Amino acid sequence: MHHCRICNHPTETFLDLGPMPLANAFLLPEDFLREHFYSLRAAFCPSCGMVQIADNPDPEDMFHGDYAYFSGQSRYMVQHFQGFAHSVRDTLGLGPKDLVVEIGSNDGTMLTNFASAGFRHLGIEPSGNVADVARAKGVETLVTFFNRETALAVREQQGPAAAIIGANVVAHIPDMHSVAAGIKALLAPDGSFVFEAPDLASMIVNGAYDQIYDEHIYFLSASTVAHVFGLYGLTLVDVQEQWVHGGSLRFWLRHSEGARISDAVARQLAKETRLGLGETKTYDAFRRRCEKSRDQLRQVVGDARAAGKRVVGYGATAKGTIVLNYCGLTPEMIEFVSDTTPAKQYKFTPGTHIPVLPHGAFAADYPDYAVLFAWNHREEILAKESQYAAKGGKWIFYVPDVHVL
Numbered sequence: 001m002h003h004c005r006i007c008n009h010p011t012e013t014f015l016d017l018g019p020m021p022l023a024n025a026f027l028l029p030e031d032f033l034r035e036h037f038y039s040l041r042a043a044f045c046p047s048c049g050m051v052q053i054a055d056n057p058d059p060e061d062m063f064h065g066d067y068a069y070f071s072g073q074s075r076y077m078v079q080h081f082q083g084f085a086h087s088v089r090d091t092l093g094l095g096p097k098d099l100v101v102e103i104g105s106n107d108g109t110m111l112t113n114f115a116s117a118g119f120r121h122l123g124i125e126p127s128g129n130v131a132d133v134a135r136a137k138g139v140e141t142l143v144t145f146f147n148r149e150t151a152l153a154v155r156e157q158q159g160p161a162a163a164i165i166g167a168n169v170v171a172h173i174p175d176m177h178s179v180a181a182g183i184k185a186l187l188a189p190d191g192s193f194v195f196e197a198p199d200l201a202s203m204i205v206n207g208a209y210d211q212i213y214d215e216h217i218y219f220l221s222a223s224t225v226a227h228v229f230g231l232y233g234l235t236l237v238d239v240q241e242q243w244v245h246g247g248s249l250r251f252w253l254r255h256s257e258g259a260r261i262s263d264a265v266a267r268q269l270a271k272e273t274r275l276g277l278g279e280t281k282t283y284d285a286f287r288r289r290c291e292k293s294r295d296q297l298r299q300v301v302g303d304a305r306a307a308g309k310r311v312v313g314y315g316a317t318a319k320g321t322i323v324l325n326y327c328g329l330t331p332e333m334i335e336f337v338s339d340t341t342p343a344k345q346y347k348f349t350p351g352t353h354i355p356v357l358p359h360g361a362f363a364a365d366y367p368d369y370a371v372l373f374a375w376n377h378r379e380e381i382l383a384k385e386s387q388y389a390a391k392g393g394k395w396i397f398y399v400p401d402v403h404v405l
């Protein structure tokens, strides 16, 4: 039986996605035979409401010197992080003498906005290869995992942080208690902790089961963030909806003493209650929707192949790894997956072993159908690929439901 990582209460498994490889572990044929699989199950804690995966692989197996995800790959994300950085700077009235710490700073895409303006800053990033890219841009980076011990060491050396920021990282860290204790210890008395994460409400509304994978330990909501960080004397003072990663929330937290809470928090909490995020039946309905989506996607791709059409994937995303494996899509069904990330190219998709090829392979010989695995970048990609559609190419989407465009 699995126990909640937050409150230790037994959880309820609501979706079993089967044996899964690590979602970002694109690999070469010589590694096919020693590929590692784990059991991927999503669970709901009826006591504290936290949605989480039941078993997680060791973080050191996921975040290392050969990590495949580079934040700077999407032009929109680069702009988004510039907006995030400016919003933090302006809302908190930060100046160059203030210390800004980012957790999960990856290739420095966000922190470069502070570094280039001469701010004191520090990125904390365990994946050495992406950290090297950040350092080459002039972003100071400590190659380690953020936790309470790291936070205490940083405070000792650099003093308290005026702002601690992060994107797509807090829900990646299994020991959220240690994260919260670390934030509490490192944050200056009037400092703020601002982080973004794909949110549970969006996942449920979109039927986006592909957000469930090894790196995403938790699926957060205003309710659960307020609860966990509240245990450590930190208060959720504001929350803002973001469109990135298929729907995210930006959470603003401060030390609890004297914290003033914006109306947006109550509005978000009410929305989460309305959506039934604290109720078991919501997750049962989600499972039925996922099973239907899986059967439909298999059918659409199978019908296209039976008619002799070529089908490829667009975007070798971690999300795509889940869809390919859960839906049982094979290299006979999906010819290749196109992706702009050099570290993924000429490797094969985890578990399903479909070749990942550079964008040129897609552009040089348009397929009949392309499954959009990078659906969170839909606007950017459809605009960029208008020629594909103009020449009769069709897109297959599976979020919010399976449909062909």
Ligand code: SAH
Pocket (backbone or CB within 6 Å): 059, 063, 064, 067, 069, 070, 071, 103, 104, 105, 106, 124, 125, 126, 127, 130, 144, 145, 146, 147, 166, 167, 168, 169, 172, 173
């Ligand atoms: N913030 C970037 C990268 C997100 S990917 C963005 O939003 O685009 C998640 C990142 O978190 C990876 O670079 C990974 O190495 C890092 N990470 C994982 N566990 C971490 C931890 N305990 N502390 C700090 N970073 C961590």
Ligand code: TYD
Pocket (backbone or CB within 6 Å): 069, 073, 074, 075, 314, 315, 316, 317, 318, 319, 320, 338, 339, 340, 341, 344, 374, 376, 377, 380, 381, 384
């Ligand atoms: P992302 O959307 O962050 O997905 P995940 O978190 O599920 O891995 O990753 C986007 C992937 O899509 C990344 O590998 C780069 C690729 N990509 C393209 O190939 N072309 C594009 O135009 C864009 C925007 C992304």
